[in-house]
Amino acid sequence: MTRTIRWGVLGCAGIAAKAVIPAIQSSRLGRVAAIASRDAGRVEEMAARFGIARAYGSYEDLLADPAIDAIYNPLPNHLHVPLTIRALEHGKPVLCEKPIALDAGEAMELAAAQRATGLPVAEAFMVRHHPQWRKARALVAEGRLGEVRAIQTIFSYYLDDPRNVRNQADIGGGGLFDVGCYAINTARFLFGAEPLRAIALMERDPAFGTDRLTSGLLAFPGGRQLAFTCSTQLALTQKVTVLGTRGRLEIPIPFNAPADEATRLVLDDGRDLAGGGREEIAIEPVDQYREQADAFAETILSGKPLETGLEDAIANMKVIDALFRSAVSGRWEEP
Structure with missing residues (x-):
């Protein structure tokens, strides 16, 4: 280069x-x-x-x-x-x-x-460029959790400024677009599959018209599930739990991992509720935005295909569309 x-x-x-x-x-x-x-x-x-x-x-x-x-x-x-x-x-x-x-x-x-x-x-x-997510996917692939059947994700923050673009419905504001998309993207990444159907419960801000609280359930092939909650008007929270038949994996700061501090994954074999089977996996400090920029630059310079291109982005949008439809219909919707 x-x-x-x-x-x-x-x-x-x-x-x-x-x-x-x-x-x-x-x-x-x-x-x-x-x-x-x-x-x-x-x-x-x-x-x-x-x-x-x-x-x-x-x-x-x-x-x-x-x-x-x-x-x-x-x-x-x-x-x-x-x-x-x-x-x-x-x-x-x-x-x-x-x-x-x-x-x-x-x-x-x-x-x-x-x-x-x-x-x-x-x-x-x-997030797909952060080693904590690549390590999480590797642990799933290696069978360290047994058969992974469920992912639970929470991503919320509190923002009530009407001038902020996230609170403007006519230009694409709201929680599902802003942070719920991460829950969908990372579940698809870990499962290595696309959901078959989706259902959502959505509550909108009466003044902004944006979804300020959305919970969704995605059904993946093989009976696997993602359950998530995202909000623009709840206390700042981020957490992902991956549940398997022989263990669980927790990602304490899954989305806004600090660039200058180590992160960690928590692997627990579930032998008891007191942490007897707990193992912490340290991840060295990484600026995921820098990794993303360099990966894109390498694609431009080398001419090699992107690791994650627009087909993946379209697949994520189809799930978001299905969730919005479900919030209106009250039924399961197919992406």
């Missing part, structure tokens, strides 16, 4: 400032060379803070910049597909935040544009 990927960032999203831009700036294979926002003051401040050479007042100007090799798109959800397609039309590969689209149909439109250009597009599920 001899080149450095010159990234352009669309917008000044919180996730970009907090995690992704610092990760790219410290990555092996990339640097952020430009950032764009319709807010001139904010984009200038972001550029100065992170040492970004060029700040644009429009997305189109950044996309047209021939010195940019790849785009990171963390814009509000309703802009994921249209701006990613525009980037492809300008010859730029795109790492796009989750959810990749507002529904599976929109995601398939993006896939058609990707096929037409042949450029890489990936959904930014950074």
